[in-house]
Amino acid sequence: MEILLPAFAAKSEKDDAASGFIERADGSGSRVAISWDVDPRPGPVAEKVARAATGLASAEALRTQVAGHEAILLRDMRGATLVWRCEKSGRLFRLASEGPRAPDVARLAKTVHCHADRLQTNGDVPAVAMAALGAPFRFANRGRGTISWMNEDEVMTLFAGQAVPAPRDADAARLAAPEWIAAAGLTDARADGAELAQGPQGHPAIAVHGGASLDGHAVRWTLLFWRCLQRQKTFAAVIFGQKTPDAAPLLAARCHG
Ligand SMILES: [Zn+2]
Ligand SMILES: [Zn+2]
Numbered sequence: 087m088e089i090l091l092p093a094f095a096a097k098s099e100k101d102d103a104a105s106g107f108i109e110r111a112d113g114s115g116s117r118v119a120i121s122w123d124v125d126p127r128p129g130p131v132a133e134k135v136a137r138a139a140t141g142l143a144s145a146e147a148l149r150t151q152v153a154g155h156e157a158i159l160l161r162d163m164r165g166a167t168l169v170w171r172c173e174k175s176g177r178l179f180r181l182a183s184e185g186p187r188a189p190d191v192a193r194l195a196k197t198v199h200c201h202a203d204r205l206q207t208n209g210d211v212p213a214v215a216m217a218a219l220g221a222p223f224r225f226a227n228r229g230r231g232t233i234s235w236m237n238e239d240e241v242m243t244l245f246a247g248q249a250v251p252a253p254r255d256a257d258a259a260r261l262a263a264p265e266w267i268a269a270a271g272l273t274d275a276r277a278d279g280a281e282l283a284q285g286p287q288g289h290p291a292i293a294v295h296g297g298a299s300l301d302g303h304a305v306r307w308t309l310l311f312w313r314c315l316q317r318q319k320t321f322a323a324v325i326f327g328q329k330t331p332d333a334a335p336l337l338a339a340r341c342h343g
Contacts, residue, residue: 089181090197091118092189104177104209105249105319116185118194124209124246125171125178126231126269130156134261136169139180139250152179152195159191166191174201176230178248205230209246210319212286218338232269237335240327243270244339247319252292252311256280259292263309266322272298272305285312286323286339293333298326306330316342 087103094110094117101108107121127135133147136158145160150168157170165184168191172179179200183191209231214223223242226234231246245266253259260277267275277296285291291312298305307326310333314321321341325331 087120087122088197088199088202089120089194091120091194092187094118094187103203103205104207104246107249112185112187114185114187116187118181118183118188120179120181120198121249122177122179122200123248123250124176124205124207124231125248126176126229126245127171127178127265128173128268129171129265130173131158131169131171131178132265133158135178135265136160138253138258138262139169139178140167140182141251142167150192152181153198153200155200157195168192168195170200172200175205177205178250208232210317211246212244212321212323212339212341214244215338215340219335220338221335223335234270235335238327240325240331240335241270242323242325242335244323244336245269245321247314247317247321247341249318250320252313252320256282256292256294259294259309259311262311263294263296266309266324267296267298267307267326270307270324270326272300272307272326274299275307283310283333284337285310286321286337286341287314289314289341295330300326303328308333308336310336312341314341 094112096111109119111117145162167182223235264275275298283293
């Protein structure tokens with residue numbers, strides 16, 4: 087990750103390739119910040135994802151480009167934020183600029199190299215407590231920001247944690263679910279319902295249910311979203327099969343210590 091930021095006095099950063107941030111502030115109301123997470127969802131970022139990633143629900147939204155990627159520019163009274171998914175490195179980026187002395191976000195974006203280096207890490211993907219599974223799942227595969235396990239016709243996929251907040255309610259979870267279903271390799275995802283549920287390690291969660299296709303065959307899926315307070319990350323995990331799968335195996339995910 088490379089970017090040219092202004093030489094403001096206050097700095098903070100966590101320069102981890104999978105999940106990090108860099109912030110510069112001048113101490114009198116101007117700041118720029120860029121943050122990123124491994125994000126296995128395919129395709130360009132949708133406006134609703136950009137809004138959820140920034141909390142800018144009522145900002146003006148414009149389509150633009152950053153480093154060759156489709157991006158959403160969100161602008162409000164305080165400043166402007168660019169959100170884009172870099173499919174070359176499998177990460178979601180958020181670049182914000184606010185205050186009178188901060189450079190324009192579009193100018194900052196011209197200095198961004200989001201996929202200059204080969205990313206070695208798959209991100210903060212939860213482990214699975216095998217003893218807690220209750221069924222003989224076996225390792226299936228690992229990808230950028232994902233790990234999958236299978237048991238007969240059931241497949242569960244756990245995704246890398248994201249710094250962005252969890253969906254705030256069942257409706258938001260239903261809207262957010264299809265892109266994660268696509269990240270699990272399914273097509274034509276539709277969400278039928280969502281409700282509050284028990285998540286892994288005692289975290290409150292939202293469960294979403296729906297249908298999708300796998301190589302032309304109809305499948306049913308159950309997806310969990312939860313926020314891990316210990317790690318300050320939002321996690322998603324899905325299980326699918328021919329019949330509506332029980333979410334219980336997803337509770338074997340271990341997001342923190
Ligand atoms: Zn990129
Ligand atoms: Zn946790």
